[in-house]
Amino acid sequence: MAEQRQGQLHLGAFLYFTGHHHAGWRHPSSGVEQMFDIGNYVRMAQTAERGKFDMIFFADLLHLIYPSHAAAGMFDPIALLSALSMATEKIGLTATMSTTYNEPYNAARKFATLDHISGGRAGWNIVTSQTDAEAFNFGREQHPEHGLRYEMAQEFVDVVTGLWDSWEDDALVMDRGAGLFADPDKLHALDGQGRWYRSRGPLNVPRPPQGYPVLIQAGSSGPGQAFAARVGEVIFTAQPHLAGAQSFYQGVKSQLARFGRTQDSLKIMPGISPIIGSTEEEARRRERELLELIRPEEAIGFLSGMLQTDLSGYPADGPLPDIPDPVIASNGMKSRVQLIMDLARNENLSMLELGRRLLGARGHLQFVGTPERLADLMAEWFRQYGCDGFNIMPPVLPGDLDDFVDHVVPILQRRGLFRESYEGATLRDHLGLARPGVGHFHPDRVQQ
Amino acid sequence: MAEQRQGQLHLGAFLYFTGHHHAGWRHPSSGVEQMFDIGNYVRMAQTAERGKFDMIFFADLLHLIYPSHAAAGMFDPIALLSALSMATEKIGLTATMSTTYNEPYNAARKFATLDHISGGRAGWNIVTSQTDAEAFNFGREQHPEHGLRYEMAQEFVDVVTGLWDSWEDDALVMDRGAGLFADPDKLHALDGQGRWYRSRGPLNVPRPPQGYPVLIQAGSSGPGQAFAARVGEVIFTAQPHLAGAQSFYQGVKSQLARFGRTQDSLKIMPGISPIIGSTEEEARRRERELLELIRPEEAIGFLSGMLQTDLSGYPADGPLPDIPDPVIASNGMKSRVQLIMDLARNENLSMLELGRRLLGARGHLQFVGTPERLADLMAEWFRQYGCDGFNIMPPVLPGDLDDFVDHVVPILQRRGLFRESYEGATLRDHLGLARPGVGHFHPDRVQQ
Numbered sequence: 082m083a084e085q086r087q088g089q090l091h092l093g094a095f096l097y098f099t100g101h102h103h104a105g106w107r108h109p110s111s112g113v114e115q116m117f118d119i120g121n122y123v124r125m126a127q128t129a130e131r132g133k134f135d136m137i138f139f140a141d142l143l144h145l146i147y148p149s150h151a152a153a154g155m156f157d158p159i160a161l162l163s164a165l166s167m168a169t170e171k172i173g174l175t176a177t178m179s180t181t182y183n184e185p186y187n188a189a190r191k192f193a194t195l196d197h198i199s200g201g202r203a204g205w206n207i208v209t210s211q212t213d214a215e216a217f218n219f220g221r222e223q224h225p226e227h228g229l230r231y232e233m234a235q236e237f238v239d240v241v242t243g244l245w246d247s248w249e250d251d252a253l254v255m256d257r258g259a260g261l262f263a264d265p266d267k268l269h270a271l272d273g274q275g276r277w278y279r280s281r282g283p284l285n286v287p288r289p290p291q292g293y294p295v296l297i298q299a300g301s302s303g304p305g306q307a308f309a310a311r312v313g314e315v316i317f318t319a320q321p322h323l324a325g326a327q328s329f330y331q332g333v334k335s336q337l338a339r340f341g342r343t344q345d346s347l348k349i350m351p352g353i354s355p356i357i358g359s360t361e362e363e364a365r366r367r368e369r370e371l372l373e374l375i376r377p378e379e380a381i382g383f384l385s386g387m388l389q390t391d392l393s394g395y396p397a398d399g400p401l402p403d404i405p406d407p408v409i410a411s412n413g414m415k416s417r418v419q420l421i422m423d424l425a426r427n428e429n430l431s432m433l434e435l436g437r438r439l440l441g442a443r444g445h446l447q448f449v450g451t452p453e454r455l456a457d458l459m460a461e462w463f464r465q466y467g468c469d470g471f472n473i474m475p476p477v478l479p480g481d482l483d484d485f486v487d488h489v490v491p492i493l494q495r496r497g498l499f500r501e502s503y504e505g506a507t508l509r510d511h512l513g514l515a516r517p518g519v520g521h522f523h524p525d526r527v528q529q
Numbered sequence: 530m531a532e533q534r535q536g537q538l539h540l541g542a543f544l545y546f547t548g549h550h551h552a553g554w555r556h557p558s559s560g561v562e563q564m565f566d567i568g569n570y571v572r573m574a575q576t577a578e579r580g581k582f583d584m585i586f587f588a589d590l591l592h593l594i595y596p597s598h599a600a601a602g603m604f605d606p607i608a609l610l611s612a613l614s615m616a617t618e619k620i621g622l623t624a625t626m627s628t629t630y631n632e633p634y635n636a637a638r639k640f641a642t643l644d645h646i647s648g649g650r651a652g653w654n655i656v657t658s659q660t661d662a663e664a665f666n667f668g669r670e671q672h673p674e675h676g677l678r679y680e681m682a683q684e685f686v687d688v689v690t691g692l693w694d695s696w697e698d699d700a701l702v703m704d705r706g707a708g709l710f711a712d713p714d715k716l717h718a719l720d721g722q723g724r725w726y727r728s729r730g731p732l733n734v735p736r737p738p739q740g741y742p743v744l745i746q747a748g749s750s751g752p753g754q755a756f757a758a759r760v761g762e763v764i765f766t767a768q769p770h771l772a773g774a775q776s777f778y779q780g781v782k783s784q785l786a787r788f789g790r791t792q793d794s795l796k797i798m799p800g801i802s803p804i805i806g807s808t809e810e811e812a813r814r815r816e817r818e819l820l821e822l823i824r825p826e827e828a829i830g831f832l833s834g835m836l837q838t839d840l841s842g843y844p845a846d847g848p849l850p851d852i853p854d855p856v857i858a859s860n861g862m863k864s865r866v867q868l869i870m871d872l873a874r875n876e877n878l879s880m881l882e883l884g885r886r887l888l889g890a891r892g893h894l895q896f897v898g899t900p901e902r903l904a905d906l907m908a909e910w911f912r913q914y915g916c917d918g919f920n921i922m923p924p925v926l927p928g929d930l931d932d933f934v935d936h937v938v939p940i941l942q943r944r945g946l947f948r949e950s951y952e953g954a955t956l957r958d959h960l961g962l963a964r965p966g967v968g969h970f971h972p973d974r975v976q977q
Contacts, residue, residue, distance in 0.1 A: 107705040114703060117735055119615075119646045143634065145733040149713040154733050157635075157642040163608040164646050167567075167615035184630060186591065186666045187605075194605040198567045198612050218634045220727035255562060257555040260824065265597040279668035285593040285602050287565055376708065 089499055090463045091348055091470030091512055092490075093175070093317070094129035094137045094482060096122070098152040101354050102476035103383070103440035104374030106152040110480030113152060122161060123168040125479050132486030133500050135511040136173030136204060137165070138297075138317070138472060143182055144214035150379060159191045166199035173508030175204030175297060180237040181230065182210055182219050186280045188237070189244035192294045193286040201290035201507030206297040206317065209234050211413060227413040231304040236275045238296070238312050243271045245293050246519045247283035292517040295508050301329065302416045310336035313347055314514050317472050320351040321424055321446050326467035348469040348512055351462075354441065354476055355448040355455050357484050368449045371476060372437045380436030387439060388418060397433040401425045441476065452488040460498055537947055538911045539796055539918030539960055540938075541623070541765070542577035542585045542930060544570070546600040549802050550924035551831070551888035552822030554600040558928030561600060570609060571616040573927050580934035581948050583959040584621030584652060585613070586745075586765070586920060591630055592662035598827060607639045614647035621956030623652030623745060628685040629678065630658055630667050634728045636685075637692035644737035649955030652743035654765065657682050659861060675861040679752040684723045686744070686760050691719045693741050694967045695731035740965040743956050749777065750864045758784035761795055762962050765920050768799040769872055769894050774915035796917040796960055799910070802889065802924055803896040803903050805932050816897045819924060820885045828884030835887060836866060845881040849873045889924065900936040908946055 099106040099113045106113040115121035129137050139158040147153045158176030166174055174195065178188055188205075196203035209230035210216070216223055225233065252267035271282045298305070298313035309316050310333055320326035330349050337347060356371070358364030377397055384401075385392045389408050392401075401422065409418050425435045438447060448455055462468050475481035493499035509516055547554040547561045554561040563569035577585050587606040595601045606624030614622055622643065626636055636653075644651040657678035658664070664671055673681065700715035719730045746753070746761035757764050758781055768774035778797050785795060804819070806812030825845055832849075833840045837856050840849075849870065857866050873883045886895060896903055910916050923929035941947035957964055 104708070106703075106710065107708060109705075111705075113705070113710075116703075117645050117701075123615075142733065145716070145731050147710070149711050149716075150708055152710055154735055156645065156734060157607070157639045159605070159608050160611040160639055160642040160646060163611040164615050167571075167612050182632060182635070184667055187630070191605045191608055194608040197565050197604065198608060214729075217729035219632055220723075253565075255554075255564075257557075257559075257561070260552070260555060260598055260822070262554065262561075262595070262600055263597055268593070268597075275668075281662075281665035283593050285590065286604060287602055374708070 086464045086466060089497070090459065090468070090493070091350060092132075092134045092499065093350055093470070093472040094125070094132075094134045095140070095317075095352060095472045095474045096125055096137055096478060096482075097140055097474065098155070098478075100477035100481060101441075101474040102371050103147075103151050103379065104371060105477040107374045108371060108477045108480075111477050112479050116152060117154065117156075119161075119164055121479070122156075122165060125482055126165045126169050126172065128479065128482050128486055130169050130172040132490045133503060134172055134473075135470070136175045136202075136508055138204075138206065139176040140206075141177035141179065141208075142212075142215070143179060143210060144212065144218050146214075150376065159195060162195055162203070163198055166195065166202065171503040171506065171511075172202065173204055173295070173511055174199055174202045175206060175295065175508070177206040177208050177299075179208050179210045179215075180234045181225075182215065184280075185237050185240035185278050186244060186282075186284070189241040189280075189284055190286050192241075193245060193284060193289045196289035196291055196294045197286065201509070203289070203291070204295035204297050204315070204508055206299055207234060207238060207312070208299060227302070228304050231300075231308050233277045235308060235311070236277050239273070240271065240275060240278045240280050242293055242521070243273065244280060244282050244284040245289055246521075247271065248288045249519055250288055250292075253287055288519070291507050291509050292519075292521070295512065295514060302413055306333050307336065309333060309347070310342075311340050315348045315350060315512065318349060318351050319420060319446075320467070321420065322427070323462055323465065323467045325423075326351055326462060327465065330466055330468060345513060346515070348514075350470045350472045351446055351468050352472045352474050353446040353448055353459075354474040355481070355485065355489070356476055357450070357452055357455060357481070357488060359451065361450055361454075364449045364451065368441075372441060375437050375440055377433055380433055380440055383440050384421075384432065384436035387421060389414060392432060395432060398431045401430075401432050401435055452492055455489055456492040456496065456498075459493065460496065463498065534912045534914060537945070538907065538916070538941070539798060540580075540582045540947065541798055541918070541920040542573070542580075542582045543588070543765075543800060543920045543922045544573055544585055544926060544930075545588055545922065546603070546926075548925035548929060549889075549922040550819050551595075551599050551827065552819060553925040555822045556819060556925045556928075559925050560927050564600060565602065565604075567609075567612055569927070570604075570613060573930055574613045574617050574620065576927065576930050576934055578617050578620040580938045581951060582620055582921075583918070584623045584650075584956055586652075586654065587624040588654075589625035589627065589656075590660075590663070591627060591658060592660065592666050594662075598824065607643060610643055610651070611646055614643065614650065619951040619954065619959075620650065621652055621743070621959055622647055622650045623654060623743065623956070625654040625656050625747075627656050627658045627663075628682045629673075630663065632728075633685050633688035633726050634692065634730075634732070637689040637732055638734050640689075640742045641693060641732060641734040641737045644739055644742045645734065649738035649957070651737070651739070652745050652763065652956055654745040654747055655682060655686060655760070656747060675750070676752050679748070679756050681725045683756060683759070684725050687721070688719065688723060688726045688728050690741055690969070691721065692728060692730050692732040693737055694969075695719065696736045697967055698736055698740075701735055736967070739955050739957050740967075740969070743960065743962060750861055754781050755784065757781060757795070758790075759788050763796045763798060763960065766797065766799050767868060767894075768915070769868065770875070771910055771913065771915045773871075774799055774910060775913065778914055778916065793961060794963070796962075798918045798920045799894055799916050800920045800922050801894040801896055801907075802922040803929070803933065803937070804924055805898070805900055805903060805929070805936060807899065809898055809902075812897045812899065816889075820889060823885050823888055825881055828881055828888055831888045832869075832880065832884035835869060837862060840880060843880060846879045849878075849880050849883060900940055903937055904940040904944065904946075907941065908944065911946065
């Protein structure tokens with residue numbers, strides 16, 4: 082066995098529609114009727130906090146997907162997290178915001194506000210938008226090419242962190258008698274002239290309590306990994322197998338040194354979508370129930386979309402056909418296609434089984450079994466350097482989050498793998514990340 | 530006396546920094562130390578709700594003003610209002626969002642989210658950004674010309690309302706058994722090809738509970754009035770004198786018919802910044818205290834900025850010099866310059882007195898006196914068709930809001946001029962505004 086790693090793992094609660102399973106909304110334990118009721122989200126955030134999760138996380142898409150047969154529609158995540166900050170005390174509050182369809186000044190201000198409102202619990206998952214449907218909602222015809230999107234995202238982040246640094250930590254004086262509100266020598270304009278983005282500043286919100294809200298990244302491609310190695314503090318990644326996860330973990334962490342970063346300054350958290358039962362049989366039955374709620378044409382349609390290849394002409398119970406080379410070579414598709422082909426081959430799945438499985442876990446690590454076995458798997462991945470923790474993707478919400486907190490968290494705690502209570506107040510405290518000083522991520526500080 | 534109008538007036542609580550008075554933050558009753566603490570805003574929102582206000586309102590600026598000698602910095606208003614929705618039950622939650630530096634899809638989604646989260650209490654003050662400092666924060670060199678900005682704002686609002694209409698009210702089906710989440714026939718793409726803005730839709734948030742969040746407008750210029758007459762449901766305006774207010778009221782309301790709108794479908798609410806004392810003498814003493822906290826160079830500097838004319842070479846205790854014609858003719862300045870010149874002439878103010886007065890009330894109706902006299906003035910303006918209510922601009926926060934709620938609201942209630950309790954649940958209910966149906970404001974529905 083490999084080296085036995087000490088320490089505790091980190092947990093995110095990835096709250097997505099009425100659960101990550103495509104047909105989960107139809108299951109009796111889903112809260113679909115409350116999907117646009119803030120009370121539903123309050124309850125889930127409080128459940129995750131009861132389970133001592135490091136954070137909750139909301140993905141974000143700037144278009145309406147699954148318009149008729151699956152749960153669709155997402156609240157604006159900053160508005161949602163701001164509301165939830167009032168109903169929770171400790172848990173981190175994180176969400177995606179696209180660099181493609183926002184202005185750096187607005188993005189910096191929103192996350193700074195959330196960090197102030199929540200007392201230092203904000204985190205930003207930095208993504209670049211990818212789908213044409215999003216471009217159309219913003220009056221554009223298409224997206225920039227994959228590599229260029231990362232170059233733009235890097236510049237976007239440089240401007241945002243520069244705006245967070247535009248107030249020094251002690252710029253606020255608030256001396257009533259002297260009439261001095263802020264020290265003008267500690268407020269700074271940005272002098273950079275970026276290729277894509279510029280903002281003079283200063284920001285109109287003081288430096289966030291955490292210095293910077295935690296910077297999260299979710300791209301697993303080459304440019305995505307390089308970007309994460311430079312600015313990411315958490316990576317959400319899709320890793321269906323331990324060997325691949327270990328290789329990814331090693332690959333990303335080995336890039337940190339050249340940016341002057343320690344191994345601990347970035348936490349790698351694969352997604353895992355667990356279907357739990359008190360026995361293996363119960364878990365398997367539950368998995369079948371959910372899979373059977375997925376209509377075959379949806380499974381094949383989803384797989385076609387994931388692979389950007391029309392699969393409707395192939396037999397659903399046959400194997401996945403070869404994916405054309407030009408698709409694999411296109412904008413950001415390569416790592417995704419490889420993961421899907423590996424899954425089909427390793428488990429000998431038919432196209433329908435593959436499509437249903439992918440819709441179930443959406444490409445992430447799928448687990449079906451008892452809480453004890455899930456804890457075994459999580460411990461193995463953590464101890465053998467496959468990850469620093471997990472982003473838990475409950476198939477049906479809110480029911481499967483309740484089950485995880487009630488049945489899996491206590492096992493992890495008993496084994497010393499997870500906290501019994503929050504020790505710190507901020508998301509950086511929970512994740513063991515240092516608070517960055519002013520100028521921390523500025524380009525001139527980076528050792529290229 | 531003019532016709533005695535019946536009915537009740539509407540009240541907004543305009544929460545701005547630590548009060549509208551420029552030097553109010555230095556006063557012992559300000560909450561400046563809590564300015565970036567959400568608890569401070571919770572307390573004010575709950576006070577306004579205790580006073581049965583129709584709404585709270587946050588202005589928004591996309592740059593940092595008053596960087597050193599006055600309270601500066603503003604939370605993102607959507608994040609702030611979303612948080613406050615959790616700490617209040619009935620009061621309307623309104624804020625400015627610029628059409629100049631946002632995308633219609635993002636704006637539509639944020640206000641739709643706030644409306645869902647708050648159970649139908651959202652309102653959007655539609656503004657166009659005006660200052661170079663804002664342009665610089667968004668990497669631009671300058672703003673579009675005044676008239677063009679309104680043309681762009683109109684198109685922006687058309688796209689936003691189109692996105693709110695992209696889900697019919699009964700589009701959500703959520704039939705678990707049939708597997709039908711939403712009725713695709715009741716979800717619509719927008720087919721418009723605007724000159725400035727486009728968005729295909731549908732929005733990824735269902736139609737807001739209020740149909741549209743309440744649409745607020747604050748421009749008093751000619752194009753501003755025309756824009757308000759078409760789409761505004763509330764106007765915040767600066768009217769220092771009753772005669773001018775009556776003329777403005779009449780002018781805007783007379784334009785409603787050609788858009789097929791009733792007189793009641795738009796509420797005109799001038800700002801008023803009251804300095805209250807239990808006696809006239811106490812109120813005057815309080816006014817002097819506040820004015821003396823303003824340094825003369827700040828008063829003259831502010832006046833110079835308001836008039837876009839350098840006044841530092843003129844004697845501070847002398848009269849306001851003539852403002853050059855090219856300034857008056859420039860981008861959106863005309864109505865503002867006229868208001869300021871009228872105030873100086875009517876009250877025979879020196880330049881310093883004028884500058885301090887304007888910094889005190891920032892061009893809005895200034896009141897200094899007892900609660901009884903303030904109630905008299907509000908009643909007179911309302912009964913004589915100078916307004917439909919007021920946007921209360923407390924000079925020092927939170928203290929002056931407490932005083933207004935404790936000492937002025939009860940008088941208005943006793944006189945039958947203001948509600949004793951909320952009768953409805955939404956901001957539209959409070960304001961007596963109808964819920965718009967799908968397509969309500971679309972261009973083809975407007976009678977030009």
